[in-house]
Amino acid sequence: MSILFISDLHLDEARPxxxxxxxxxxxxxxxxxxxxxxLGDLFESWVGDDDDSALTARVAQATRALRDSGVPVYFMHGNRDFLLGEDYAVRAGMTLLPDPTLIKIAGERVLLMHGDTLCTDDIEYQKFRTLVRDPDWQRQFLAKPLAERRAFATHARGESRKHTAMAKPEIMDVNPAAVAAAMRAHGVRRMIHGHTHRPATHRFDLDGHSVERIVLGDWYEQDSVLRLT
Known part of the structure; x- marks a missing residue:
């Protein structure tokens, strides 16, 4: 058995x-x-399944080829590609997963998340997340012309970089209480997530049990894959 986990690739034409x-x-x-x-942020940004760029076509073709070879591919939305919908998922041969999702590996329950909902100290981001995850906001946004949506995404990336540069480093990481609450709520001893770009394996005690939180790495400079065997 070998299961692969990746996140935060932020695929973009600027980084071929x-x-x-x-x-x-x-x-x-x-x-x-x-x-x-x-587990989220496969793309640097996503403005709708009607995006006809060469990048989205290439990624869909490669991902579909993996699925067609017999390897199932599961996708969870991130904070950059939360608008990726069923149409593109079908093109790419991916099965969409809710955030969070519980799976079993060798009989063990494992909690999968993108990770942004665990960063509860970043109040401004959580407000923005609530706004853009609202179905009405999403319908109105996707109804705009593609060029307008692309311009919005470019602006949003710039604002995100400013926020990251100005925010205190500690608020950009997960909140320990939020982690504990999520693991308790789902009755798990292992969690896997991305988002923070701080790859590590954290082992700690929770309610008398030894538990583990695995953080996936980003792909800004190199690839990063978690392989569970």
Whole structure:
């Protein structure tokens, strides 16, 4: 058994070498896996399933090829690609997952999350998240012309970079109480998430039990894959 987990690839036409690393993984090592889980932010931004860029077409083709080879691909929305819908998921051969999702690995319950909902100290981001996850907001946004949506995404990325640069480092990470609450609510001893770009394995005591939180790495400079065997 071999299950792969990745997140925070932030695929973008401006970084073609990262796109190459993703397609290389899907055409190579991932073919030997039992499943691939993408836990959010596969793309740097997503403005709608009608995006006709060469990037979205290439990613869909490579991902679909992996699924067609017999390896199921599961996708969970991130904070950058939360608008990715069923139409594109079908094109790419991906199964959409809610955030959070519980799976079983060798009989053990494992909690999967993107991770942004755990960063409860970042009040401004949580307000923004609530706004853009509202179904009415999303319908109105997706009804706009594609060019207007792309311009909005460019502006939003700029504002995000400003917020990250100005915010205190500690509020950009998960809140320990939020982590504990999520693990208790789902009755798990292992959690896997991305978002923070701080890859690590955290082991700690929770209610008398030894538990584990695995944080996936980003793909800004290189690939980063968690393989559970």
């Amino acid at each position: 070498h990262i796109v190459d690393l993703y397609t290389k993984l899907l055409g190579g090592g991932a073919r030997e896996a039992d499943a691939l889980y993408i």
